[in-house]
Ligand code: HEM
């Protein structure tokens with residue numbers, strides 16, 4: 478076991494497991510967000526639960542933050558190692574002849590997602606933390622829906638969200654299916670699993686885009 | 700055919716090296732790529748210049764030595780062939796062809812297009828063998844029945860010729876396809892079980908120490924491999940490696 482995270486394969490497996498964990502999280506996040514379009518009252522109920530439940534706040538939330546930080550730091554570490562492995566570049570290199578763009582540019586899509594996470598934390602997470610734990614307002618379980626809708630008033634923000642989700646889809650187009658290979662799962666089920674992963678990796682980001690655009694065009698008075 | 704060749708020239712391992720342009724004429728479509736290189740080298744020798752150094756041996760696609768990165772792809776634009784099996788009819792009159800050595804920290808250039816692939820030997824020495832005495836008292840191969848599916852997969856993996864095209868093609872210069880082929884050819888057979896744990900741990904350790912990159916599953920290696928070694932071998936090696944890490 479010792480030194481597993483120092484080996485190339487160990488690191489790649491860690492990358493895949495943290496990525497898969499984020500995929501599960503993203504699914505959950507999407508299901509809750511979809512209620513903002515489908516059933517605003519349910520959105521309030523679930524947001525209130527997620528925002529106040531001790532297990533979610535102090536159990537799952539730190540795990541999630543660790544998962545994200547671990548994933549992108551490991552991503553940077555692998556990228557640096559991989560660059561070092563080819564000190565002299567080719568004068569002519571047809572990367573696209575043998576491998577798709579998405580697979581060769583995970584660091585680019587990843588960096589866009591990271592920038593998006595910065596914006597997303599600034600928009601939602603930091604205000605939430607201040608609201609709850611610094612200014613300690615009394616909890617109003619009906620505040621979430623209106624707050625969320627107002628965040629999507631600004632078209633520039635909606636544009637940035639849409640762009641980030643496109644890059645997220647590209648990241649997952651390669652990443653989701655690839656993570657099975659990384660953990661050693663490649664057998665007669667792989668073709669079907671890979672198809673599912675590709676459908677998912679487009680459907681979920683497109684779903685997030687629809688929600689953001691819908692809320693932008695369905696503003697409610699302040 | 701009239702062609703323009705842009706070839707990497709480098710005096711020795713320490714020298715800086717650069718691309719040099721050579722016009723060449725009278726190339727026949729039925730010539731192999733290496734024969735075209737022979738024509739060029741003859742001309743260079745006749746002019747009193749140094750011929751281009753490149754690795755080659757069998758010239759029939761089995762030794763794996765003819766390493767050339769041609770127009771941005773290992774062994775050129777054709778699939779499932781080595782450079783010696785690549786024909787000049789794959790190119791058109793007037794084409795410019797860029798020819799470079801494999802580029803990887805694990806494959807330092809010795810001279811011109813020739814690289815040092817002894818890192819592959821060291822990986823093999825670390826575990827790519829079985830401890831069965833084969834001198835004189837070899838058992839009949841059919842004495843141990845092996846499932847056809849496993850036997851075929853092991854044999855497919857064993858067709859790897861150690862050319863290094865996988866490393867050369869990979870954006871990360873990863874040697875995973877090569878190492879996984881060498882692990883898989885034993886992992887699937889009963890004879891390979893004795894050293895299975897040490898084999899995968901030691902070979903991967905050596906691979907990492909040689910400075911090859913990590914696998915991003917881009918699949919470029921599989922596309923450019925002259926022997927069609929499959930990515931399934933990499934998944935198998937990942938499984939073997941995880942199981943071995945948990946054991947020891
Ligand atoms: C926070 C910014 C992020 C960065 C900088 C980042 C970076 C990367 C990089 C560089 C890789 C490729 C690693 C390799 O060479 O194999 C990768 C793989 C992956 N990422 Fe991300 N990523 C980020 C966020 C995410 C998110 C939010 C998800 C999922 C919702 C995700 C899911 C995955 C998956 C599934 C893989 C594939 C792992 C594999 O091939 O085994 N990533 N990421």
Ligand code: SF4
Nearest residue numbers: 859860862863865924
């Ligand atoms: S796996 Fe294919 S490309 Fe890599 S060394 Fe073996 S034969 Fe060459």
Ligand code: FES
Nearest residue numbers: 758762763765783
């Ligand atoms: S010279 Fe032997 S494979 Fe090309």
